[in-house]
Amino acid sequence: MAEPRGPRLYTIPAHRAFADALVAGLIRRFGGEPLALARGLVLLPNNRARLAVTNAFVRASGGALVLPRLVAIGSDDLGEAIGTALDPIDAPDPPPPAIAPLARRMRIARLVQAAQPSLDAVEAVRLAGELARVLDQLIVEEVDPARLADLDLGELTQHWRAALALFQTVIDRWPNELAQAGLIDAATRRALLLRRLAARWRDDPPAGFVCAAGITDAAPSVAALLARVAAMPRGLVVLAGLDRSMADEEWDELGPHAPDPTTGRTKRAIEVHPQFHLKQLLRRMNLRREDVALWVDGSEHDASAARGRAIATALAPAAYTARWTQLRPQQRQLAGVRIAELAKPAQEAQTIALALRQALETPGRTAALVTPDRALARRVAAHCARWGIDVDDSAGRPLSITPPGTLLTAIVDAAADGFAPLSLLTLLKHPLVRAGERRGAWLEGVRRLDRRLRGPRPVPGLDGIAVRLGDHGGDWWQEVRALLDPLAATFSGADRPLAALVAGVRDAASALAGDEAWRGAAGRAAADLLTELEAEAASGPSGFAADSLSALLRLLMDGVAVRPPQGGHPRVAIYGLIEARLQSADLMILGGLNEGVWPARAAPDPWLAPRIRTALGLPGLEQAIGVAAHDFGQGLGAPEVLITRARRDARSPAIASRLWLRLAAMAGDEFERVRDTALVDWSHAIDDGGTPQPAEQPAPCPPAALRPREISVTQVDRLKADPFAFYAQRVLRLAALDAVDADPSAAWRGDAVHKVLEAWAREDGCRVDALQPRAAAMLSAQTTHPLLRALWQPRLFAAIGWIAERMRADGDAGRAVLAAEGSGAIQLAGVTLSGRFDRIDRLADGTIGVVDYKTGKAPSPAAVRNGFAMQLGLLGAIAEAGGFAGIDGDAAAFEYWSLAKQRDTFGSVTSPVDPAGRNDRIPTAEFVGRARAVFAEAAGRWLTGDAPFEAKLHPEYAPYADYDQLMRLDEWYGRDG
Numbered sequence: 022m023a024e025p026r027g028p029r030l031y032t033i034p035a036h037r038a039f040a041d042a043l044v045a046g047l048i049r050r051f052g053g054e055p056l057a058l059a060r061g062l063v064l065l066p067n068n069r070a071r072l073a074v075t076n077a078f079v080r081a082s083g084g085a086l087v088l089p090r091l092v093a094i095g096s097d098d099l100g101e102a103i104g105t106a107l108d109p110i111d112a113p114d115p116p117p118p119a120i121a122p123l124a125r126r127m128r129i130a131r132l133v134q135a136a137q138p139s140l141d142a143v144e145a146v147r148l149a150g151e152l153a154r155v156l157d158q159l160i161v162e163e164v165d166p167a168r169l170a171d172l173d174l175g176e177l178t179q180h181w182r183a184a185l186a187l188f189q190t191v192i193d194r195w196p197n198e199l200a201q202a203g204l205i206d207a208a209t210r211r212a213l214l215l216r217r218l219a220a221r222w223r224d225d226p227p228a229g230f231v232c233a234a235g236i237t238d239a240a241p242s243v244a245a246l247l248a249r250v251a252a253m254p255r256g257l258v259v260l261a262g263l264d265r266s267m268a269d270e271e272w273d274e275l276g277p278h279a280p281d282p283t284t285g286r287t288k289r290a291i292e293v294h295p296q297f298h299l300k301q302l303l304r305r306m307n308l309r310r311e312d313v314a315l316w317v318d319g320s321e322h323d324a325s326a327a328r329g330r331a332i333a334t335a336l337a338p339a340a341y342t343a344r345w346t347q348l349r350p351q352q353r354q355l356a357g358v359r360i361a362e363l364a365k366p367a368q369e370a371q372t373i374a375l376a377l378r379q380a381l382e383t384p385g386r387t388a389a390l391v392t393p394d395r396a397l398a399r400r401v402a403a404h405c406a407r408w409g410i411d412v413d414d415s416a417g418r419p420l421s422i423t424p425p426g427t428l429l430t431a432i433v434d435a436a437a438d439g440f441a442p443l444s445l446l447t448l449l450k451h452p453l454v455r456a457g458e459r460r461g462a463w464l465e466g467v468r469r470l471d472r473r474l475r476g477p478r479p480v481p482g483l484d485g486i487a488v489r490l491g492d493h494g495g496d497w498w499q500e501v502r503a504l505l506d507p508l509a510a511t512f513s514g515a516d517r518p519l520a521a522l523v524a525g526v527r528d529a530a531s532a533l534a535g536d537e538a539w540r541g542a543a544g545r546a547a548a549d550l551l552t553e554l555e556a557e558a559a560s561g562p563s564g565f566a567a568d569s570l571s572a573l574l575r576l577l578m579d580g581v582a583v584r585p586p587q588g589g590h591p592r593v594a595i596y597g598l599i600e601a602r603l604q605s606a607d608l609m610i611l612g613g614l615n616e617g618v619w620p621a622r623a624a625p626d627p628w629l630a631p632r633i634r635t636a637l638g639l640p641g642l643e644q645a646i647g648v649a650a651h652d653f654g655q656g657l658g659a660p661e662v663l664i665t666r667a668r669r670d671a672r673s674p675a676i677a678s679r680l681w682l683r684l685a686a687m688a689g690d691e692f693e694r695v696r697d698t699a700l701v702d703w704s705h706a707i708d709d710g711g712t713p714q715p716a717e718q719p720a721p722c723p724p725a726a727l728r729p730r731e732i733s734v735t736q737v738d739r740l741k742a743d744p745f746a747f748y749a750q751r752v753l754r755l756a757a758l759d760a761v762d763a764d765p766s767a768a769w770r771g772d773a774v775h776k777v778l779e780a781w782a783r784e785d786g787c788r789v790d791a792l793q794p795r796a797a798a799m800l801s802a803q804t805t806h807p808l809l810r811a812l813w814q815p816r817l818f819a820a821i822g823w824i825a826e827r828m829r830a831d832g833d834a835g836r837a838v839l840a841a842e843g844s845g846a847i848q849l850a851g852v853t854l855s856g857r858f859d860r861i862d863r864l865a866d867g868t869i870g871v872v873d874y875k876t877g878k879a880p881s882p883a884a885v886r887n888g889f890a891m892q893l894g895l896l897g898a899i900a901e902a903g904g905f906a907g908i909d910g911d912a913a914a915f916e917y918w919s920l921a922k923q924r925d926t927f928g929s930v931t932s933p934v935d936p937a938g939r940n941d942r943i944p945t946a947e948f949v950g951r952a953r954a955v956f957a958e959a960a961g962r963w964l965t966g967d968a969p970f971e972a973k974l975h976p977e978y979a980p981y982a983d984y985d986q987l988m989r990l991d992e993w994y995g996r997d998g
Contacts, residue, residue: 036329060229061089127561244305374404394613416597439481609659782841823928835865870914894952
């Protein structure tokens with residue numbers, strides 16, 4: 022085919038493998054002369070495209086081949102600089118260096134805060150990032166910010182007027198800020214270099230060929246360079262996926278449109294169309310679609326041309342989709358395309374991993390997943406690891422979720438929270454802390470600390486932890502304390518400068534993790550970020566509080582992508598949308614086809630209202646949707662394609678992507694025929710354990726030698742109501758742990774009150790006047806958290822006051838405290854029955870009364886009638902049998918002293934018995950005997966007998982759920998039979 026006259030402008034259709042077709046054409050044109058290729062220059066959009074074209078040359082060469090120079094023009098999306106070949110070091114009058122991204126953001130944040138002092142520092146940094154993005158768009162589109170002053174704002178809301186005023190204030194000050202530093206914006210420098218290069222090539226074109234391939238950036242400077250390349254005698258511009266067959270009226274419908282001469286209104290351009298940005302590029306190159314020729318060279322990786330036509334039809338402008346009803350069946354064909362729709366993201370990841378694994382069964386076959394959903398990409402990589410397939414996500418991961426990033430945030434969170442238990446344990450358990458040979462011993466110490474920190478939070482700070490540990494800390498805690506003391510000192514001072522805080526975090530990371538904190542790509546990225554942040558702290562906004570450093574680090578680390586080094590599986594890849602451009606594979610999987618994912622939701626612009634953006638000529642926020650649609654069309658050009666989506670995301674049902682719905686509407690019945698049900702079935706079957714067999718109600722039956730021969734009065738109810746729970750506690754010796762940093766529970770309040778009463782009994786002899794001072798001493802102790810002190814002091818003092826008044830009244834009636842907080846045991850029914858009493862009084866008639874303090878409700882009389890809640894009766898039995906030293910006599914009173922609030926007062930006395938047996942209560946005289954009989958029956962069944970320990974035998978009296986999971990309660994409870 023003869024080369025076109027005029028501009029040498031080509032396109033490779035979407036159904037062709039771009040890199041392979043490009044290389045085939047270059048070799049055909051310039052490969053005849055040995056060094057012709059070597060003298061050439063190929064301009065590519067980014068470094069990932071360079072790798073794709075290099076690999077295509079390797080596949081096409083079949084042997085040794087001297088490659089042309091492959092140069093990236095730079096990608097703002099990937100944070101890549103322009104290639105050195107286009108930015109020569111020895112160039113005359115070189116442009117000033119570009120300001121570093123973080124330095125730029127911090128300085129803009131200072132200007133934002135200066136213009137609006139009410140903003141805190143972290144919010145200023147966040148807004149500075151958005152402002153920098155808008156500023157880059159102005160620079161790339163070569164829009165003078167001064168035009169903002171001439172805009173007719175019309176009926177713009179006050180919110181947008183305030184945002185615009187703040188934006189204009191910062192933009193006006195920014196050039197002077199750059200000039201003082203002798204720097205320029207990176208986008209300005211890139212545009213300047215590309216303009217200079219185009220001018221240089223106009224006067225002195227290179228001796229070899231120049232080919233600009235796969236560049237879709239429609240920036241004016243890029244368009245000017247591409248126009249210069251297309252006009253050079255040995256220049257070629259090769260576009261990706263320009264639709265030459267689209268009807269002229271559809272092409273014209275895309276826009277941009279001229280204002281209507283009658284109304285003065287401008288029709289809105291269809292920026293969401295996948296061809297819009299290519300049309301914009303041609304318009305800025307001063308070329309037409311008719312100037313674009315077809316790049317005829319193909320490769321074995323191409324799909325059918327019919328697929329390409331079907332793709333273009335599916336992505337037509339909305340006004341022309343009515344034509345789909347007139348399509349012939351052969352025009353709806355999706356040969357080589359499969360779809361898989363799954364219920365959940367986990368199943369989608371499993372299905373994709375299976376498809377990748379299946380592709381590897383064919384020698385030499387390649388496969389790739391393309392998705393903007395980074396969570397899906399990570400899941401697929403994890404699934405592939407089960408088969409030993411090492412595949413990395415080339416789009417990278419945010420630094421904030423890598424081990425070095427989480428270590429930094431854990432350090433800051435622990436220090437800012439005053440080393441609260443949760444944040445402290447999170448830090449000490451981090452996988453990088455003491456990694457290596459010392460890790461085992463370190464974790465043993467952390468586990469001991471974990472056990473000691475269960476329950477309510479101790480006093481803030483490392484001193485509070487030390488008090489909680491007491492004598493249990495040992496040398497291990499002293500080592501931890503030495504590592505954390507400098508960090509605590511850094512965060513303890515008021516108004517510490519940001520640089521000092523960052524330095525403290527860096528030193529703490531080195532002390533805790535050593536070189537592991539800075540190892541690998543993520544470690545180097547973390548070190549670079551801290552170094553830059555420390556250096557730029559003084560030039561940023563003021564007023565960084567220590568507790569805001571965590572939010573600042575997360576904000577900055579979320580913007581740092583850590584990309585893995587090359588070295589994964591040679592035939593499998595995972596790409597983001599940008600990284601996938603110009604890539605090819607035998608099987609291309611397009612995953613995550615849900616609205617809001619692919620295409621992603623348009624990022625809001627907090628600075629410029631949509632109408633202002635339109636007036637300035639900036640791209641609409643929806644243009645990214647059109648680019649994502651173009652990426653989708655390019656991905657559909659692989660020989661074999663699998664498209665997947667999940668019907669729900671992690672939180673709620675998901676809506677299918679507009680691209681998915683368009684393809685389904687265009688293909689009609691064909692869309693249902695290409696569903697890959699076999700692959701979906703495999704994904705369900707691979708982890709299918711078969712029909713679940715529910716567990717039966719457990720009833721372990723240990724031999725007599727393992728059955729306990731000792732039991733306390735508080736465990737009798739558990740033995741009778743839930744024998745399995747008793748078995749788990751006493752035979753298996755399993756005990757539930759309190760939560761770390763738990764809220765004060767009813768049990769904790771009960772323990773606290775009992776400790777007060779025990780100390781009052783032992784040290785104060787139950788003197789009524791000493792009770793309230795004893796409670797005050799407990800509340801003021803170092804081990805009591807200030808928050809708990811503030812919450813419980815009024816209630817505790819009220820309850821303590823009621824006890825004092827009641828005991829004073831009982832004393833006047835001849836009742837006296839005989840003993841308090843004692844314990845004892847007797848032999849009963851062949852086992853040792855032990856018990857601990859709160860108080861035993863000597864009544865006026867010489868008998869004894871058993872008192873049990875309750876911080877909550879007392880047991881109901883109905884429970885006592887049914888043989889439960891016999892604790893007071895069993896304590897009376899022990900007392901009558903002489904089990905409590907120094908106590909004798911018959912038990913004639915059994916009382917619960919409840920400290921709970923009763924309407925407007927605290928405290929009440931109830932009894933499970935009645936002297937005359939009224940109100941369906943057990944007669945007082947029979948209570949001890951009834952308790953002995955109930956206990957003997959239970960002991961005979963489970964302790965000295967051979968009855969199985971059934972689970973939830975009496976669930977109405979087994980309210981505690983400590984062992985419900987162990988007994989697999991949900992699998993059998995409530996089933997018939």
